[in-house]
Amino acid sequence: MQPISLLLFVSITTYIRVSWAAPNEHCPPLGPVLPPPTHASSSPAVASSVATLQRFLDVYTAQFNHSAVAIGLKSIHEKDYILEYAYSPPNQDARGVQEVNSDTVFRIASVSKIFPVLGLLRLHGVSLDDPVTKYVPELLALNSQAREQSPIWTIPWDEITLGALASHLSGIGADLIFDYTPYGNFTPYGFPPVNKSKLLGCSGGLGLPECDRTVFFERFGERAPVQLPFSPNAVYSNAGFAILGFAFESATNMSFRDFVQHEVWAPLNMTSTFATKPDDFVGFIPTDDIWWNASLGYAEPGGGYYSSINDLTRFGEAILRNEVGLSATQTRKWLKPLSQTSSLGTLIGAPWEIYRISNVTTDGRLIELYTKDGGLITYNSVFALIPDYDLVATILVAAPLVENEATAIDTRIIFSKLLESLLPGIEEAGKDEAALTHGGTYRDELTNSSITLTLDDGPGFNISSWIVRGVDVIGSWSGLSFVPNPVPPTDSPLRFRLYPTTVQTDSHASWRSVAQPATPETIALIESQLLPPQSLCVTWGQLDRATYMLQAQDHFVFTLDSQGKATAVELVAYAVSMTRQEE
Template sequence: MHIGSLTHRSLALLLAALAGHEVSAALDGHCPPLGPVLPAPQRASANPAVKKGLADFKAALDKMTAPLNVSAVSVGVKTLGEEAPLFEYHFTPSKLDPKGVQKVTSDSMYRIASTSKVFPAYALMLIDGVLWEDPVTKYVPELRELAKQAAAQDAVHVVDWDEVTLGALASHTSGIPVDLGTDLTAFNPPWEKLGLPKPDPANSPQCSGLLDGKPCTWEDFFTKFGKRPPIYAPNTAPVYSNIGPALLGLVVERVSGLKFEDFVQQKILDALGMKHTSAFKPDDKLGVIPVDDQWWTSLLGFENASGSYYSSTHDLLALGSAILGSKLISPAKTRRWLKPWTSSSSLGTFIGTPWEIYRVQNVTRDGRLIELYTKGGDITTYHAALIMVPDYDLVVSVNVAGPEVGGFVQLIQATATTVLLPALEQASKDEAAVSFTGTYADRATNSSITLATDDAPGLRATNYTARGVDVLANYLRIGIVPTEPDPSVLVRLRLYPTNLRSGRQAGWRGVFDLFTPEEVAASDARYPWPQNGCIAWGTMDRLVYQYESLDYFVFNVEKGADGAPVATSIELPAYGLTLTRQ
């Protein structure tokens, strides 16, 4: 493209890009970095918006549970900022199996099915030297022998186990077959009437564990699973798997020398005080058991690590809080763990190890991207979910049991997201207004900056002056390819936390947004993918002066009378200035 053919706007965009400036796209033209845009609320329970949000959430749950007669529901909500849960909800139906609890509480135990898959992943994170990049054959070399059972010795029929990593097993990207015990030959309907050949007992697993069938063992796995062909070559695409986490549990045993269930009990459950969680069926009197339920006692055999656990509202909240709060592993490991491993065919769903990660953009007023790290579980009449939202240090647990509650977990999760996240967003803004907003100044150098909260993300910066120079008005002059300021180019600055803290200091980064929301939208409309111009990740830390970035801001923070953080000054390292809060 020739410079002479550029429109005024295109030229300005090009110059901004060449200078390392931000070109943004999001609601109102802002492009915040991924992650929290303000510190998570520490006193959410006292916030009026949160109180109203919880009341609305309870009303929604009351409406959902009103028609139920034989199904139970338990929901818990907690933030890391406060010790006690923000909210608990337990619905006891008029009829439950007399063997189990007759009043549902926070300690009542449900089957959590595939929510169990958190445990093998967590266990591996606790073992030094084991890496997601390790091939599974490093620990289970006999997997290579499965090839001998295949119908043909080629890539179409044989899993290349040496290419399957632990991370691929945890993230459902291994390409291996999904299951063993769900082979239809283990169940009764006359499959021949549906066009299938008459089952050959010698060519079926003859095990299941479901509906009181004989559970499959590791011996069954190693003598039969090789007959199943791969779904994909490893790392091609995600396909949900129960075998992957089961193999991770076996790796835990090989490395630790303990049975998987014993390792989890000692290193996770006991360490976190999770007294109402078990890998095996607990005493019936502790359980939420629907009348005539067949699934409370179903055994999963060698797939225990994938779906056998029972747990309670109290314990799932403790588990989620421990993960978000890095109680058992380092913050660095936690940050790596709470990241997507792969995308999926859904625009809003990514896959982690073992997370189902939902991305929402329509729940807060600023319209920004927020990620929910979840792990759901289903075993016919039992459904569960552990939900974590790192942006707000939020944990939600959902357990339901009974024949009337299919789909309830997803609906409750969606309702919690829609109702609670805006309330916690307001709580973050209210606390940030006390902790950070106002004017910071150094009168001796004629330098100042004013920070405020509004409907947009982060802290809005205005009246930004360094040694008498208006920084925003002269922003386009700062860069490798400077240009003269143009009054028609709107330059805005917003500050966001970075999770960098040391003592009383907290590091924040600024994002300079250019142009009006309408101009940003018009530019984005030219591309077949959304938010083409939202590239904060690629433009931060570009303008550097004497090794210090112009977008780096460091707050000095003290504890206020009520224990809440209160900023006393802000440092501008590139300018060599410290501005005191007025």
């Protein structure tokens, strides 16, 4: 073998090393591994999954006498829901609806937090990297209320950005209005007697008036910081979203309530979404419930809104279609993590709770769910985007503080069961459609080139045969003179899989291949000697590494017809185009 430069050696050996997969053998790029199915509802696998989930929900909700549940799961590619479910309990307050459906209004609590972030993202000249004091300078005066003028008791407001508030990285306290004091005698629990001078005199619940902006600026300075801004651990803060509302109003000289009603909800026909309590007859109200009427005052943008399954689904579809006033690039940026948590399965966005699951598909790959959970005593909600499948999921629950129903009914269990039941069927539907739109053999007789794409239990397409100019690419790849063989002789042959990217037009779609040179046994052996989990799953470092005449060896470009069906594929680095063969 001829000597090669150190830089080239590092590049090539890195390419081979990062080709090694995760312990389950496969390590696809994060994101969709096949185009999302466009007709999932017509799939027998999905129909069976829906029936199974509905049976579970019927049994699960039957135990509740006072609690209502509404659920929706919808693809942006279909008119109707994949799953639409509602449960009406035998006992409920006469003020509200008696039969729950997808138009029934619930309180959505912290799902409200999505809207002030969206509002700020839509403002020209405003950046989430801007310090919040640029828009709300009066925050600086809050430190005069602190117990002491020291970092233990004062908040470095000039160091806190809008983005820090949106992603719970500001380090400020969680709340002001949700204080134990108005809700009973807590001295039996070790607390001191109440100092009446410390009472807010407001909360919005239990008959107390709502707290307004004046109260916030008169009293929030008494709250000590929890962390410094941008500390490793995010700190959930409702107060941060109230401040984002203040910032929006300062930047626009417009009330945030008016903006969200006229610029977001009205264009999307979200006629059952409200910033303040709507007429009782449109909502579900648990028997004798007091939280339906509660007003959060200045904290309204962080948890005060009301909505329905249909409206939130429309909103979710608009996000995934880039129809909420952001460009496609801005939307992709919005749907990204900004912070980690102490949970391996949870990241934080603005304001997303991003759950990472790897136990619902046969290939065990990582799937990210962009969610926002909400809870306001008797109302709980989950709003979720599943970009890998172009799905929107919404769960709305009202459970009163009787017969322990508020603690017995759990939106997390419902959401987990929905994912566990339906995603495997959605996955199968996607494979069935991909087989029709992209699978099979492509051939160019002139150059004696062909490639065959098949589907199995793994992610994406398996490249089962790959011939270019009469050369077996798979069989010869490891023999390239500058590529050392990293696989022991007992390992299986090199394998390639093919995955879509986000780069596409109506007539062409860019895909990338990933090499798999090791068996699961070899992967497990090496992983057992490394501390970080899935250390060998670094496909992000493999893509576009091997090039020929400046074109990537892993680059495939499909030509699509008007129905999205592939008619040909170009292997860019090989300068070969092949036509799809009819079965």
